[in-house]
Amino acid sequence: MAARMTGTDIIGQLRGRGLGVSVRAKENTVVLSLLRGSNPLIAREILYKALNGLETFFNVFIKGPPFCFMPDAWDHIVYRKKKGAAYARVPGCGTCRLKELCPGLERKSVFHKDLLPELLPVLSAPNELVIELTKKCNLKCRACFSGRAPEEQSFKTLSGILRQAKKMGVKNIRFTGGEPFLSGNLPPLLKKAKAMGFYTLVNTNALAAGKETLKNTARYIDNVLVSLQGYDEASEMEATGAKGLFFRKLSNIQILKDAGIKTFRLGTVISKRFLKDFPAYYRLAKRLKADIWELYRPIMPPRALADNGDFKLIPSDMARLSKLLLPLRCPPRVVIANPVPLCLVPAAERKHFLGAAFDDGHTRVVHDPRGFFKPSYYINENLGRTLKKAWGSPILKKINTPRHLPPRCVKCAHFLKCLGGSRFLAKEAGGGYSAGDPWLPK
Numbered sequence: 001m002a003a004r005m006t007g008t009d010i011i012g013q014l015r016g017r018g019l020g021v022s023v024r025a026k027e028n029t030v031v032l033s034l035l036r037g038s039n040p041l042i043a044r045e046i047l048y049k050a051l052n053g054l055e056t057f058f059n060v061f062i063k064g065p066p067f068c069f070m071p072d073a074w075d076h077i078v079y080r081k082k083k084g085a086a087y088a089r090v091p092g093c094g095t096c097r098l099k100e101l102c103p104g105l106e107r108k109s110v111f112h113k114d115l116l117p118e119l120l121p122v123l124s125a126p127n128e129l130v131i132e133l134t135k136k137c138n139l140k141c142r143a144c145f146s147g148r149a150p151e152e153q154s155f156k157t158l159s160g161i162l163r164q165a166k167k168m169g170v171k172n173i174r175f176t177g178g179e180p181f182l183s184g185n186l187p188p189l190l191k192k193a194k195a196m197g198f199y200t201l202v203n204t205n206a207l208a209a210g211k212e213t214l215k216n217t218a219r220y221i222d223n224v225l226v227s228l229q230g231y232d233e234a235s236e237m238e239a240t241g242a243k244g245l246f247f248r249k250l251s252n253i254q255i256l257k258d259a260g261i262k263t264f265r266l267g268t269v270i271s272k273r274f275l276k277d278f279p280a281y282y283r284l285a286k287r288l289k290a291d292i293w294e295l296y297r298p299i300m301p302p303r304a305l306a307d308n309g310d311f312k313l314i315p316s317d318m319a320r321l322s323k324l325l326l327p328l329r330c331p332p333r334v335v336i337a338n339p340v341p342l343c344l345v346p347a348a349e350r351k352h353f354l355g356a357a358f359d360d361g362h363t364r365v366v367h368d369p370r371g372f373f374k375p376s377y378y379i380n381e382n383l384g385r386t387l388k389k390a391w392g393s394p395i396l397k398k399i400n401t402p403r404h405l406p407p408r409c410v411k412c413a414h415f416l417k418c419l420g421g422s423r424f425l426a427k428e429a430g431g432g433y434s435a436g437d438p439w440l441p442k
Contacts, residue, residue, distance in 0.1 A: 007057030014050055018043045027347035029059040031078075040110060041118065044070060051076060056333055059351050061413055066111055067098050068119040074098060075357055075416040088112060096121035100402060101410070126391055128172035128201075128364035129165045130377075131158060133183035135369055138208050140241035141229060142308050143269040143298055151369040155185050159192060161367055164387040166196050174364075176203035181213070190220035201225065203267070206252040207245055214252060218259030225265040225294070226253055231280040235273070253288060265292040266332070271310045275317060278324055285332050294337035295321070299359075299378050301428050315344050315439045322349045339422035341440045342414045355417035361396045362419060375399055378424040399423050404434035 011030065014021050018038030022031040032050060034043050047062060051073055054060045060076055067074045079102060081087065087104035090112075096102065105112040111119065135149040165173065173193045180186045181204055193200050201223040209217070218224075226249075230236025233246040257264055266285055268274065274281060274295075285293045297318065298311035305312045318336075322345040325334050339356035357363050361375030365383065368374050373383040373390035379399070383390035390396065402410050405420040412418070420426075421437025429438040 007054055010050060010053040014046070017046050019046060019050075027059065028057075028349075028351055029061065029347060030054055031061045031063055033063045034065060040065070040069070040115060048073065055351070056330055057351065059347065059414070066105055066119070067102055067122050068092060068096065069111060069115070071120045071122045074122045075355070077416070078413055079103075082106065090116060090119070092119060092121040092124075094121075095124040097123035097400075098416075101416075123363060125168040126165075126170055126364045126387070128174055128358075129161070129170050129387065130174045130176060130364055130366040131161065131189070132176055132178065132366060132369050132377075133158075133180045133185055133189075134178040136182045137178045137205075138182065138242070139179070139205055141227070141269075142239055142241075143229070143271070143300070143311055149369065151371070152183060152185070153367075153369060153371060155188060157371075158185060158189055158367075161387065162189070162193055162196060162198070165198070168387060168391070170387075171199055172201060172364075173198040174201040174203065179205055179208045181208040181217075187213075187217050187220075190217060194220045199223070203227070205240075206249050206256065207242070209252070211252075211255055214255045215259050218256055218261050221256075221261050223263040223265065224256055224261050225267050226256070228266045228268050228281075228284070228288075231277060231284045235277065238273075250288070257289070263291050264289075265294055266290045267294045267296065267337075269296045269298055269311065270313065270317075270321065270336075271298070272313070272317070273310055275321060278321070282328070282334075285334070290332040293332040293334045294354075295334065296338050297336065297340050297422075299338065299422060299424055318439070319345055322352070325349070325352045339419070339425075339437065341421040341437055342418040343412070343441055344439060347414075350414060350417075353417070355414075356419035356421060356423075357417065360399055360419075360423040362400055365390050365396070376424065379427075399433045401434075405436075409440075 011021055011023065018035055020033035020035050032047060034040060047070065051060055062077045065077065066079050067077050070077060081103035086107045088107050089104045093099050093104060134152050175186055175189065180202060190200055199222050200220060202221050203225045205227045229239035236246040237243050268281065298313060300311060318340055326349050328334050335352050335354050337354045339359050340353055342350045342353055359376050360379060365373050365375060366377060372385055373387060374380055375396055381395050383393040383396055409415055409420050421440055423433045426435040426437050427433050430436060
């Protein structure tokens with residue numbers, strides 16, 4: 001078996017491939033750029049492969065090309081207006097999600113002269129559509145945001161939504177709940193989504209289905225995220241309100257893994273108890289051989305945090321966790337997977353933060369069982385009943401505009417990952433989506 005490549009190995013292979021490679025060791029950062037005279041299209045293929053290998057080890061930035069040159073890596077690109085240069089807007093700019101941050105194409109550059117047909121607007125459609133099949137759940141997790149609403153949409157209606165997503169160019173479909181295995185629509189919708197060519201993801205607690213159902217459904221799942229809120233019987237029961245189910249969860253996780261699902265992830269909400277017992281949680285994540293272990297900042301209204309003081313974290317708690325993650329080695333890759341202002345931690349530690357891109361409607365929208373689209377699990381703004389209307393909604397554009405953030409945020413190289421933190425918590429703390437995340441340093 002070939003040895004696992006390190007970040008240093010990958011950097012060594014990149015040098016001399018038409019790319020400039022700059023390493024800032026103290027910041028755990030690698031900056032890649034196109035060298036003059038290189039073939040941009042060949043370099044782009046190398047850049048995408050380099051990103052996949054390097055982002056586990058480093059903060060990775062790409063300087064020089066416009067966002068539309070690598071629309072699947074827009075959050076890694078640093079593209080700034082050059083003093084004295086002339087820029088032009090092109091037709092694709094109209095549907096690009098980053099047009100407020102982009103000066104356009106530099107007129108004399110290779111991108112404007114020769115590569116214009118190769119450029120694609122960033123996020124002209126959501127990268128992912130999340131479908132909440134049901135609000136029902138068999139657990140009572142203390143950190144749950146889902147509620148217990150009885151509504152569910154029909155298979156016919158949800159099939160129509162899949163067709164809307166395919167027509168718009170959405171790549172990923174995620175099924176969640178509540179607990180999605182409590183909905184009879186999950187198996188046929190997964191089968192349909194795979195037949196339509198989607199990459200399929202399922203969020204589950206792995207407790208609501210029997211062995212045969214899990215095995216039969218797994219063949220249509222590319223990526224599964226299993227909620228894991230405890231490291232043993234007692235801690236799992238305290239977090240979920242379910243007694244005697246911990247070992248059944250572990251058994252069902254093994255069934256899903258044995259069924260051949262390509263990517264297996266665990267998801268845990270951070271709490272004071274979690275921070276205290278982190279080594280025990282980490283040992284379990286290692287034993288379960290997760291590919292990725294996602295940790296979540298608690299996203300709750302202040303009144304809910306008041307009732308669940310264990311989740312009432314402060315910035316220093318996140319800074320403490322960040323230092324715990326820095327020396328860990330894969331697998332699993334351990335990441336903080338939802339919005340946190342990245343300036344809370346040193347640059348060297350930001351590689352294990354995924355930032356805000358997957359929340360607040362930046363790259364995906366959620367279909368609610370009540371029949372409308374919304375920006376995220378937490379933000380219940382009604383964006384409309386069609387995907388196209390939702391993605392073009394003035395409400396969503398208002399939530400996602402960068403104009404509300406301090407200039408220092410927008411100028412930061414980490415901005416397109418950080419995005420200023422959580423818009424939901426900004427509204428809860430400051431009265432509007434244009435307020436600052438309560439953890440954003442003043």
